Amino acid sequence: MISLKVPHHGNPWTLDIDSAWIAWLTFDLKGEKVNVFNEHALAELEMMLDQLHADERIKALVLTSGKRDSFIAGADIEELAKIKDDEDARAKSQAGQTVFEKIATMPVPTVAAIHGACMGGGLEMALACDYRLVTDHPKTILALPEVNLGILPGWGGTQRLPQLIGLAMALPMILGGKNIPGKKAYRMGLADGIIAEAFVRQQGADFVERVLTRSGRAKVMKRRAKSQSRVMKMLQANPLGRAIIYRQSLKQVLKKTNGNYPAPLKALKVVQKTFRRRPIDQGLVLEATYFSKLACTPISRNLVNLFQASQRAKKAGAPDVKLELRSGGVLGAGLMGAGIASAMSRAGMAVRLKDISWEALGKGLSTIAKGYKGRVKRRRMTQGEMDQAMLRVAPTIDFTGFANLDIVVEAVIENMDLKVKVLRELEDSVGPDTIICTNTSSLPLNDLAAIMKRPKRFIGLHFFNPVDRMPLVEIVPCKKTSKETILAAVQLVKDMGKIPVVVGDCPGFLVNRILIPYLVESAWMFEEGIDIERLDSLLEQFGMPMGPMALVDEVGIDVGYKAAKTLESAYGDRMNVPSALDEVAESGDLLGKKNGKGFYIYEKKSKKPNERVYRLIEEARRRDGISPRDIPDGDVIDRAILIMVNEAARCLEEHVVDDPEALDIAMVMGTGFAPFRGGLLRYADERGVREIMHRLEEFEQKYGERFKPARLIEKVAKSGGRFYSNN
Numbered sequence: 001m002i003s004l005k006v007p008h009h010g011n012p013w014t015l016d017i018d019s020a021w022i023a024w025l026t027f028d029l030k031g032e033k034v035n036v037f038n039e040h041a042l043a044e045l046e047m048m049l050d051q052l053h054a055d056e057r058i059k060a061l062v063l064t065s066g067k068r069d070s071f072i073a074g075a076d077i078e079e080l081a082k083i084k085d086d087e088d089a090r091a092k093s094q095a096g097q098t099v100f101e102k103i104a105t106m107p108v109p110t111v112a113a114i115h116g117a118c119m120g121g122g123l124e125m126a127l128a129c130d131y132r133l134v135t136d137h138p139k140t141i142l143a144l145p146e147v148n149l150g151i152l153p154g155w156g157g158t159q160r161l162p163q164l165i166g167l168a169m170a171l172p173m174i175l176g177g178k179n180i181p182g183k184k185a186y187r188m189g190l191a192d193g194i195i196a197e198a199f200v201r202q203q204g205a206d207f208v209e210r211v212l213t214r215s216g217r218a219k220v221m222k223r224r225a226k227s228q229s230r231v232m233k234m235l236q237a238n239p240l241g242r243a244i245i246y247r248q249s250l251k252q253v254l255k256k257t258n259g260n261y262p263a264p265l266k267a268l269k270v271v272q273k274t275f276r277r278r279p280i281d282q283g284l285v286l287e288a289t290y291f292s293k294l295a296c297t298p299i300s301r302n303l304v305n306l307f308q309a310s311q312r313a314k315k316a317g318a319p320d321v322k323l324e325l326r327s328g329g330v331l332g333a334g335l336m337g338a339g340i341a342s343a344m345s346r347a348g349m350a351v352r353l354k355d356i357s358w359e360a361l362g363k364g365l366s367t368i369a370k371g372y373k374g375r376v377k378r379r380r381m382t383q384g385e386m387d388q389a390m391l392r393v394a395p396t397i398d399f400t401g402f403a404n405l406d407i408v409v410e411a412v413i414e415n416m417d418l419k420v421k422v423l424r425e426l427e428d429s430v431g432p433d434t435i436i437c438t439n440t441s442s443l444p445l446n447d448l449a450a451i452m453k454r455p456k457r458f459i460g461l462h463f464f465n466p467v468d469r470m471p472l473v474e475i476v477p478c479k480k481t482s483k484e485t486i487l488a489a490v491q492l493v494k495d496m497g498k499i500p501v502v503v504g505d506c507p508g509f510l511v512n513r514i515l516i517p518y519l520v521e522s523a524w525m526f527e528e529g530i531d532i533e534r535l536d537s538l539l540e541q542f543g544m545p546m547g548p549m550a551l552v553d554e555v556g557i558d559v560g561y562k563a564a565k566t567l568e569s570a571y572g573d574r575m576n577v578p579s580a581l582d583e584v585a586e587s588g589d590l591l592g593k594k595n596g597k598g599f600y601i602y603e604k605k606s607k608k609p610n611e612r613v614y615r616l617i618e619e620a621r622r623r624d625g626i627s628p629r630d631i632p633d634g635d636v637i638d639r640a641i642l643i644m645v646n647e648a649a650r651c652l653e654e655h656v657v658d659d660p661e662a663l664d665i666a667m668v669m670g671t672g673f674a675p676f677r678g679g680l681l682r683y684a685d686e687r688g689v690r691e692i693m694h695r696l697e698e699f700e701q702k703y704g705e706r707f708k709p710a711r712l713i714e715k716v717a718k719s720g721g722r723f724y725s726n727n
């Protein structure tokens with residue numbers, strides 16, 4: 001085989017023409033872990049395409065990636081964040097469209113050979129090709145996640161995807177950013193063949209050879225056409241059928257977003273106006289127009305900022321020293337311990353999991369296995385990887401093997417005496433350099449540090465439940481914790497693929513300290529007579545992922561109540577728990593979702609308000625001489641949200657975190673606080689801190705001290721400033 005290599009200085013694309021005159025164009029952005037389309041990469045691609053266009057000897061073009069396990073992650077977010085105005089946005093959209101149009105109009109067959117993540121602009125490029133091949137590897141994921149950044153696919157995605165796989169399968173991808181694994185892409189007709197990662201080149205060439213023949217081409221097209229169901233094809237072929245699909249999609253989007261996110265609505269509009277109604281050139285113009293209407297909106301800015309901030313948080317720690325954490329230990333194989341051990345093992349570490357009985361360990365191991373099985377099912381992990389990960393977890397009822405561990409996380413029952421005993425035993429069983437972390441959520445960290453012989457190597461590491469799904473971990477150094485220990489904790493969290501936020505030690509740490517007042521305030525409003533469903537629905541409309549009462553049920557009324565009481569005793573009056581909540585919590589069997597009885601009654605997949613809770617509240621009201629009253633919608637939302645803003649300001653004031661961005665990331669990642677609002681403090685800035693202060697003062701008059709504006713709020717409001725610029 002002759003190989004004609006054309007090197008291009010500074011060009012991320014390498015052209016390689018093989019003996020069969022197949023041009024292989026490989027994308028490998030220098031110095032980056034993944035490929036992203038920046039202006040330069042797009043411009044270079046355009047030049048290479050022009051050159052190939054003119055070369056009559058070329059028989060086919062195959063686009064691939066030079067990165068390991070990653071195809072193209074999408075457009076460069078930095079450039080997206082720098083879009084100046086609507087016109088600039090339109091130009092950016094058109095620039096990509098133009099280049100991809102050149103792929104679409106190549107005179108020879110074009111193929112994208114995809115291994116690894118193929119997202120956003122990467123998928124739009126692949127869609128412009130005549131054919132797509134994918135590897136059957138868990139890392140091969142195809143998606144158009146643009147809506148998550150408040151924009152829509154602006155490089156042809158809204159046009160070519162529905163055309164290729166039909167409306168019914170394309171809309172969930174465009175409107176919901178749905179991830180499609182390689183094999184599924186093949187079943188959907190989004191891909192035309194499955195190749196093995198080790199043989200991309202050979203199998204890619206074989207495929208090209210096939211589609212160069214008429215019969216081969218016909219076979220591929222026939223299979224592709226078959227992947228859409230007949231019903232769907234009929235439905236989308238007529239305007240009434242399409243109207244049904246659009247209506248359903250709209251309903252789903254509104255249900256999911258409460259109408260708070262304009263991007264999926266606009267994307268739906270583009271598809272609706274163009275699919276089967278306009279030729280692609282007109283469709284692309286409309287796509288660019290709608291893209292430009294979204295790219296500079298505050299919502300898109302907020303989502304892009306959050307994305308960048310979480311990327312920065314993931315890069316936190318020691319940029320030049322890569323700490324190697326090879327082995328870890330976990331004490332307690334319960335709810336949290338099993339999750340932590342599972343994440344450690346998935347990060348490739350050898351894990352010792354200790355509990356007091358084999359029965360507890362058995363339960364822990366089956367929880368881990370269940371989580372992995374789910375991943376295998378969702379194709380996030382292969383069966384082989386699962387087997388390996390299970391083998392890396394060694395259960396034990398004593399401290400065998402702890403002497404050489406790099407890091408240990410203690411996650412036994414929340415009880416001071418027990419933790420003291422366990423930490424002492426642990427410290428005697430590990431090596432002098434082992435880092436010891438505690439996952440306590442409410443015990444004073446510095447009291448625990450005081451009993452340690454090596455407090456320098458001791459730190460709080462607060463995971464959220466369920467560990468498997470929650471991306472945030474609070475890292476809480478004690479007074480004597482060394483810098484190396486903090487860095488190691490940050491590294492562990494990053495190795496687990498989670499986001500670390502370093503916070504100061506205070507009751508509730510950062511996230512619960514801010515979240516619990518929100519839940520408690522909701523309980524106050526419930527006691528005052530607000531209906532549970534109305535309360536939840538108003539806060540969902542604000543953008544919270546679920547209402548506060550449903551959240552308490554989710555967390556467990558017992559767990560939530562205990563946390564609220566801990567904060568009440570730590571912070572006093574401003575976190576007073578209403579007696580209505582005492583009533584519910586002390587009822588004994590109202591535990592929330594876990595036993596099907598909480599503020600709601602859970603039956604199968606539905607829930608309805610629990611009449612018993614209403615009766616309990618009425619009794620509490622009678623006893624306390626409270627008569628129910630109505631609260632206007634705006635006040636319900638403001639009382640719940642602004643009490644969080646107030647506490648967040650106190651956290652900044654007390655340096656629990658110094659950076660509003662870290663606080664916002666923590667609240668979005670730890671509680672799901674409305675991402676489109678950019679975070680709690682970003683919301684406060686946009687709303688105006690002065691207005692917030694006035695509202696707090698008004699509530700202070702009406703409802704008492706707990707709304708007294710924090711000093712920082714007064715300071716920022718008086719200077720007319722913002723949280724973000726004031727820090």
Ligand code: NAD
Binds near residue numbers: 331335411413440464
């Ligand atoms: P859990 O009751 O589910 O599990 C605790 C486990 O510790 C049990 O399996 C128990 O047998 C084991 N254990 C008891 N004594 C032990 C000993 N001497 N050595 C080893 N194991 C022992 O509790 P959990 O919910 O997993 O909580 C564990 C810790 O995590 C607590 O400190 C809790 O505050 C904290 N935390 C919990 C949550 C949550 O939502 N559940 C969230 C964040 C942090």
